[in-house]
Amino acid sequence: MFIHMLKDQLGNEKVSQNETALFACSHDESPHQAVEPEVVCFPESREDIEKILEIARTYHVPVTSFGAGSGLEGQAIPIQRGIVIHFEKMNKVVDFSPEDMTITVQPGLTRKSLNKIVNRHGLIFPVDPGADATIGGMAATNASGTTAVRYGAMRDQTLDLEVVLADGKVIHTGTRAKKSSSGYNLTGLFTGSEGTLGIITEVTLKLHGIPEHTLMARCTFDDIETCAAAAQTILLSGISVMRMELVDATSIAQVNAYGAYDYPVHHTLFFEFAGMKAAVEEESVLAKELLHDLGCRDWEVATDPAKQKEVWRTRHELSYAFTHVKGMRDTGADVCVPISRLPELVSYARELIEESGLTGGVLGHIGDGNFHTIVLFNPKVEGEQERAMYTNDALAMRAIEVGGTCTGEHGVGLGKMKFQKAEHGEAVEVMKNMKQMLDPEGILNPGKMFE
Amino acid sequence: MFIHMLKDQLGNEKVSQNETALFACSHDESPHQAVEPEVVCFPESREDIEKILEIARTYHVPVTSFGAGSGLEGQAIPIQRGIVIHFEKMNKVVDFSPEDMTITVQPGLTRKSLNKIVNRHGLIFPVDPGADATIGGMAATNASGTTAVRYGAMRDQTLDLEVVLADGKVIHTGTRAKKSSSGYNLTGLFTGSEGTLGIITEVTLKLHGIPEHTLMARCTFDDIETCAAAAQTILLSGISVMRMELVDATSIAQVNAYGAYDYPVHHTLFFEFAGMKAAVEEESVLAKELLHDLGCRDWEVATDPAKQKEVWRTRHELSYAFTHVKGMRDTGADVCVPISRLPELVSYARELIEESGLTGGVLGHIGDGNFHTIVLFNPKVEGEQERAMYTNDALAMRAIEVGGTCTGEHGVGLGKMKFQKAEHGEAVEVMKNMKQMLDPEGILNPGKMFE
Incomplete structure (x- = not known):
């Protein structure tokens, strides 16, 4: 019934139950279990997204956003099925103002496409998570990467978000001014909220001069x-x-x-x-x-x-080099710690990998205190995936113990839910109350972030 | 009755109804109407603040935080009287980690005192609003100043806050890691919340190397x-x-x-x-x-x-030079706009000052698009204060119209409440719901931020 309504409201061409589309939106680059949605929508505008959310509310159907599928914690996997919003058609530049060094884009634009546009004007958007992720996905996970040591993460580079809330309201979280002390900081709140508090429909970013x-x-x-x-x-x-x-x-x-x-x-x-x-x-x-x-x-x-x-x-x-070993899959940790604790954490990571009996490496954005492991496992050999996952979990717990975080840049998704209480303590209740306040029916990316 | 309870719980020496103390906490550096609280508390620890909030809840008494009194929008004025928490005794360093380039301090430490401590280790805390404000006050207003063009505002420099919520829960909003994608971003939310969502009891800041x-x-x-x-x-x-x-x-x-x-x-x-x-x-x-x-x-x-x-x-x-003209007071705008709109806004500011018939200047952190007016008025001459205030208001509205903010760094307090709807639109309802959720009894700095 809700699929019929989606076709009716959006038009058949924006709604697909095609097996290829369902499969494409069933997984990201992590080893988390793939789940296909019931339907994939390809909105072209904010208005389309408002219609999708109205139908989702009416029929109480889960809605999960999907960008480039380059996530590493399963945020985009529709684990309760329902509707996936695929942003590939919402990849336009809304407003590019080189003289302000700002750009407003739809969430489906990828960072490399964005840079092609702004580079011609002597500007860069410097946040670089490696993958050619979409700007919406990067905002939703507060992505960062190799340049965070200088430019910080998405939250530091985002001026404004247009967000459609679960109740259908459309808000702007900020302005185009470089700084503000007005109102509560909703830009930072929605950045990193992984599609659980609202659907981002526009992102306004700071740009920087290309270094000489x-x-x-x-x-x-x-x-x-x-x-x-x-x-x-x-x-x-x-x-x-x-x-x-x-x-x-x-x-x-x-x-x-x-x-x-x-x-x-x-x-x-x-x-x-x-x-x-x-x-x-x-x-x-x-x-x-x-x-x-x-x-x-x-x-x-x-x-x-x-x-x-x-x-x-x-x-x-x-x-x-790691991920293309034949027949093998990989997983990895994403801890970030005060920099003085890096040596012991990196040593601990190596120990964990040795103990697991698996092949793995340690690499990291060492200037931020953020590092990763890459641990290879053969999914057909019983116990290997569990041993690989254990190295992630043990490292996350140790990071939290030394005053750091279980995830420096990949986000919570499915993999880091179990650490939320350990890392945030009583603050988790505040977060859950926010979720409850903004999405009382639980239609936005349900089953993520909090257990 | 609640004053008796405060003395009982905190000890007489931390509770004052002394005229000097009441007067000191009645005003900031703005022309907003002074209001004396009923009592001033001088807590020495988070536990003291928990006790104060418990009594405030029980007797339904407003609680307003007071730092150095250098605010410019009346945030610290206890307009509904009740209790003022004066932070002068909570000015200790909790943890200084030069090797991590971080420091955790109590909110009553001023930024100059903080810099004295860290400068010896080759480090600076660069946020510089001019006044020797307390770190707690700077966090509460998301202060910035002349160095924001390089280092951003308080929100960009704050890693973690310890906050006592209205219901008595104590939370940490972040960790000591330089970045994180874990959970909702509460650090950014409480930074700039002007004491309306919780009482900040510790602030963990990033530090930077002193430029050579x-x-x-x-x-x-x-x-x-x-x-x-x-x-x-x-x-x-x-x-x-x-x-x-x-x-x-x-x-x-x-x-x-x-x-x-x-x-x-x-x-x-x-x-x-x-x-x-x-x-x-x-x-x-x-x-x-x-x-x-x-x-x-x-x-x-x-x-x-x-x-x-x-x-x-x-x-x-x-x-x-402006504020020491005998018998005169001053007020000023604090707009921040996309930098391409600066010329017209600055020209408009000059026009407004000319039209007001008052003396005034324009100055600004022009690299951020943030600028101020300083307009002198004689409080004894009827209409002068109103004309001075009008220049602020007209400039704030124009800034919002061109995609900027009514306050780049001073905060909302009393003076910018009336612009919240114009600037934030539907998002104001989300903000009000957050306030309602975190402070259902309305005991935290009531009458501020939202009308």
């Missing part, structure tokens, strides 16, 4: 503790790195094996310096001195694009 | 439009200024008159460049070229502290 000059560098250390200490030293020195990444020795070996390379099999730090030329050069020289004092080896720098790619190759190819 | 080198500069332009265009040009060039401030010609004349100086009476831009030496020097040279292309005059730079102070003197002495 970029320089990449790499060096190695014998132990992980010194890598973390090195990252601390760089941050304390006031060098404003663009990126600062850790890849552990096991992961380097994996990339070497996968790509037939011969990189030194040591824990490796990758740097990107970006800004004005003199600044970048001075920063890289200072960084080199500081890192040498800590015993770094194999320091290599590159300014031209081809050489830069070469210097960063092991970082770039890492995920691919 | 600082350079200040000044230049003038013939018209305000070009000043705004110049600010845009600098931002688009990718120069990461530490401060970029506008002071209009009228204000320069006021400072000249007040201090017997002889500065060029033109619209003036002030810059602070900060970072590594080579970077700062390169940035200042590029800035000079860009500004000269736009027709700037009187370019002056300074690197040594005495000369820096001299270069920035008119900016520093501005507020003082």
Whole structure:
């Protein structure tokens, strides 16, 4: 009945029960169990989404949003079936104002497409989670990535969201001003709410000037503790790195094996310096001195694009090297801790991987205290997935214990629900009350975030 | 009766009805009507605050928080009397972790005291609203100031808040990790909530390395439009200024008159460049070229502290020059708009001041699109205060019309309540529901933020 109503209200061409569409929206890039929705809608406007939510309210049907499917915690999986809103047709630029360094886009635009548009004007949207995620998905999960050390996460780069609430009201959470002290901060609240509080229909973002000059560098250390200490030293020195990444020795070996390379099999730090030329050069020289004092080896720098790619190759190819082992799947942790606790957490991560008997690496956005594991498992071998998942869980709990978070950038979704009480304590009740207030019927992405 | 209970629970020494204490907590630095509370409490711990809130709940008495009294919108004025919580005894450092570049403090510590502590370790807490406000007050209003162009506002610099809710629950809104995608963003929600959703009892802040080198500069332009265009040009060039401030010609004349100086009476831009030496020097040279292309005059730079102070003197002495005119009081707007709308808004501000027949200046954190007026009025001359207030109101409405905010950094308090509906539309209902949910009895700073 509700599917009939959707076709009636949106038109047949925006409503699909085609097997391909149902399958496409059944899973993301995580190992969480796929579930197909009953129907996929392809809205083209906010008005379409208002109609979908009205039908969902009337028939009490769950509504789950789907962007690029690049999520890593199952946020987009419609575990209670119902309607999936697929944003692929809502990928337009609503308003681009280069002189204000802001852009308003529909949620289905991907970050790479966005950058193609703004780059021509000397601007970048710097948040870079790796995958070519949609801006809506990135806002919904408060995504970040390699550049967070300089630009923060989506929440830091978002000025305004247009949101359709469960009751049909349409709100704007902010304005186009760069800062405001007016009203309660709803922009931050809806950013990272994973489609559980409302459906985002427009996102207004800050843009930044493309740095004049970029320089990449790499060096190695014998132990992980010194890598973390090195990252601390760089941050304390006031060098404003663009990126600062850790890849552990096991992961380097994996990339070497996968790509037939011969990189030194040591824990490796990758740097990107970006800004004005003199600044970048001075920063890289200072960084080199500081890192040498800590015993770094194999320091290599590159300014031209081809050489830069070469210097960063092991970082770039890492995920691919792990995930393309035949017949294997992968999972990983996403903890973020106060930077002084990084060495012990990274060591603990390595221990957990060794104990699991599985192959896995540690890599991270070490400047934020955020790091990941990638642990391979064979889904056909009994117990392997459970052992892989255990490494994630143990690491999340330890991160919370040392004053950090179970998820630095991937979000809660299905995988981190069980840690909400441990991490947030009494605040979980406040969060649940907000959910109850904004979605009393529980139609928005039910079964996510809170148990 | 409730005062008796307060004395009983907290001890007499923490509870005062002394006229001096009542008067001190009756007003802030704004012209909003002073109102004395019935009693002032001086808690020393979170436990004291829990006791105060329990008594407030039991006897249904309003509770208003008071920091340094440097607010500009009456947030701390106990307009429904009752209890004021004065934070002067809660000014301790709870946890300082230089290696994590974080610090946790009680809300009564002022930002200058905080900086004294962290500066010794090569660190700064950069948010600078001018006044030596308390960290609690700054968090409660989402304060910012001259450095927001680089570091953002309090919300961007706050990792975690400990909050006592109206129902007595104690929550932490975040963790000590630099970023997180876990749970709903309560840190951002309580930051800027002006004591209406809970009482902040601890604030955990990000710290930054002290820039190695600082350079200040000044230049003038013939018209305000070009000043705004110049600010845009600098931002688009990718120069990461530490401060970029506008002071209009009228204000320069006021400072000249007040201090017997002889500065060029033109619209003036002030810059602070900060970072590594080579970077700062390169940035200042590029800035000079860009500004000269736009027709700037009187370019002056300074690197040594005495000369820096001299270069920035008119900016520093501005507020003082206006507010110390004998017998006069002052008020001012606090709008923030998309930067392309700055020229017209600043021109409109000047028109409004001319039309009012009052003396006033325009100054601003032009890199954020945030600017203020300072309008002098004689409270004894009928109609002057009303005319001064009208300039604020007209400017706030215009800012909202062009996609900006009625308050960039001072907060809502009493003065900006009437603009909430115009600025936030339907979102105001969501905000009111949050207030209702978290403070159903309306004991927390009643009569503020929403009409």
